[in-house]
Amino acid sequence: MLLVSAARSVPFARIAGRRSVSAIASKYSNAVYNAALAKSPQTLTQVHTELSSFTATLKQNKDVEAFVHNPTLSAKDRATGLASVFKTLEGAGSKKESVSDITKNLLTVLSENGRLAEVEGVVDGFNELVSQYNGELNVTVTSAAPLPKDILSRLESTLKQSQTAQKAKTLKVTNKVNPSVLGGVVVDFGDKTIDLSALSRVTKLNAALTQSV
Structure with a gap:
């Protein structure tokens, strides 16, 4: 086969x-x-x-x-x-x-x-x-709760200014909900990940506290 x-x-x-x-x-x-x-x-x-x-x-x-x-x-x-x-x-x-x-x-x-x-x-x-292949760039924005349309629109406008997005013919933004992120957002686009979640900050804090003990 x-x-x-x-x-x-x-x-x-x-x-x-x-x-x-x-x-x-x-x-x-x-x-x-x-x-x-x-x-x-x-x-x-x-x-x-x-x-x-x-x-x-x-x-x-x-x-x-x-x-x-x-x-x-x-x-x-x-x-x-x-x-x-x-x-x-x-x-x-x-x-x-x-x-x-x-x-x-x-x-x-x-x-x-x-x-x-x-x-x-x-x-x-x-x-x-x-x-x-079609020249599309899929952006996944993960948040603890659904994001308002105005915030997604502002985020999309910002992403369009990036070098990665400028190479694409079209940009598609999808909002996924994951309560474990606690707050903030995680943005996946192209080969990049921008982690602005509260979970990330808590994890870093826990790691710092563990190392200092």
């Missing part, structure tokens, strides 16, 4: 702004991206659409979610489950179309290697690579 060899040969590359993506997931992300782009930009777009549909289905369908995160299934049950997933994806668009071999190959290899539960990380990494 194409993706098997690709996943073994593509070197690890950090997915910018996606710290939760594992090294293994990044290898699969690079593999499916390279395989799709090698065919054509149209194939890349098709795979991107299919994987977006799959992750949406994963969030909405409890049966699919249970299937993906069940490591005890036999090879036969995994094959049957994937066949059902492919049928779902074929009917997800405005017209029924066959799922691309690249998407089928990716999900099949992940399943056979016991890594289907990592598919969301793989898709996250793939989406980031597609965004880079």
Whole structure:
């Protein structure tokens, strides 16, 4: 299979702004991206659409979610489950179309290697690579509570002045909520992370106190 060899040969590359993506997931992300782009930009777009549909289905369908995160299934049950997933994806668009071999190959290899539960990380990494290909810069602003629109707009205006953003055609800012940051924000964009969270300050304070004792 194409993706098997690709996943073994593509070197690890950090997915910018996606710290939760594992090294293994990044290898699969690079593999499916390279395989799709090698065919054509149209194939890349098709795979991107299919994987977006799959992750949406994963969030909405409890049966699919249970299937993906069940490591005890036999090879036969995994094959049957994937066949059902492919049928779902074929009917997800405005017209029924066959799922691309690249998407089928990716999900099949992940399943056979016991890594289907990592598919969301793989898709996250793939989406980031597609965004880079399209000249997009995805900025993730993590805060303890949703940020008001005016603050996000001001932050976006500031980020547009950075050298990293000026190289991009478009800038997309997403606000993610994580109560553990306590206060302030953590901004991930390009290969940079700006940690202005209260959690970061508390961690540094605890470290300083520990060292001084």
